[in-house]
Amino acid sequence: MNPASLKRVWLKAAALLIAVGLASGVYLMSYVPPLTPHVLRTQPNSAVTAAPTPLPGLTALPTLLDANAAGRRWEIVGGSMLQLGLNGIGVSALRQAVANNPDNLLLRTALGEALVLEQHGQVTAEAKAYFDATLAADPNDLVARFYMGLWLLQNGRPKPALVKWVGLMRTVGNDTLWYNRLWDVMPAAAEEADVSPLALKALCVAGM
Numbered sequence: 343m344n345p346a347s348l349k350r351v352w353l354k355a356a357a358l359l360i361a362v363g364l365a366s367g368v369y370l371m372s373y374v375p376p377l378t379p380h381v382l383r384t385q386p387n388s389a390v391t392a393a394p395t396p397l398p399g400l401t402a403l404p405t406l407l408d409a410n411a412a413g414r415r416w417e418i419v420g421g422s423m424l425q426l427g428l429n430g431i432g433v434s435a436l437r438q439a440v441a442n443n444p445d446n447l448l449l450r451t452a453l454g455e456a457l458v459l460e461q462h463g464q465v466t467a468e469a470k471a472y473f474d475a476t477l478a479a480d481p482n483d484l485v486a487r488f489y490m491g492l493w494l495l496q497n498g499r500p501k502p503a504l505v506k507w508v509g510l511m512r513t514v515g516n517d518t519l520w521y522n523r524l525w526d527v528m529p530a531a532a533e534e535a536d537v538s539p540l541a542l543k544a545l546c547v548a549g550m
Contacts, residue, residue, distance in 0.1 A: 374459055375519055376424040377485045378452040384516040391482045391513055397421040397452045416442060417449055420456065429460040451476045451485050458489060465493040484514060492527060500534035504542075507531065511546040 379399035386393055398405075398414065399421035405411045406418060416439035423432035436453040443449055454472030458465050465473075470493050476486040491506035507528050514520040532542045 372462070373427045374463070375523070376421075376452075376455055376459060377488060377519070377523065378448070378455050379421040379425050380519050382514065382517055382520075384514070386484070386513045387516070388482075388513045391484065394484050395448055397424075397448060399425045413442070417452070420452060424452070424456055424459065429456055432456045433460050447476045447479055447483075451483065454489060455485060458492070463492070465489055465496055484510060484520075488523070491531075495527065495531050495534070500531040504528065504531040504535050504537065508542075508545045512548070515546060 376397075378394075378397040381396050382393045397420070398418045402411075402414075402418045403422055406415055411418070416435050420432045420435035420439055423429070423435060433453065433456045436449060436456050440446070440449045440453050450472040454469040454476075457469040457472075461469075469489065473486040473489050473493070476483045477490065480486075487506050488510060491503040491510075494500070494503035494506070507524050510520065511524050511528070515524065528542060528546075529539065532539065537545075
């Protein structure tokens with residue numbers, strides 16, 4: 343290969359690496375870790391709230407080869423896609439899972455979360471309907487409470503949103519993922535509700 347051809351190959355390779363790097367950077371900046379597949383690392387600080395059952399995800403992928411897992415394949419794929427940040431594929435898989443098992447509240451909550459993540463944090467009417475159904479059956483469901491708080495904030499009700507999130511912080515704030523997700527959203531609600539950062543921290547610590 344002559345020097346000119348070699349230079350063109352290196353330039354193409356460099357351009358490809360730059361494109362991959364930029365895409366990875368955008369992905370890392372936009373990735374939001376889902377709550378439904380998350381395994382809670384601490385026990386909830388509440389006598390009435392149980393640790394949520396996690397949606398099966400990446401660690402369950404090997405079971406797809408098991409004939410006994412046939413009925414759970416769509417939920418495993420859906421949970422895995424959410425963990426990878428492929429939310430559109432996650433929505434499609436979880437729609438199929440819900441269609442196969444419409445009474446499963448975990449699947450409905452997971453689909454609601456997938457829809458929110460696909461819309462970059464916007465709680466759509468369809469997603470809210472799934473969270474409403476979950477909370478009607480279990481008012482203490484952690485994930486549905488989180489996203490209903492987000493819906494409240496997005497619909498001009500920062501104070502009740504903050505009440506929900508402060509309650510969640512007191513309940514599961516010792517878990518790193520929950521801590522981070524809550525602090526991603528609480529400051530905006532506190533600012534709209536005229537609650538100072540110092541007061542917000544005090545509210546979150548009280549009762550923990």
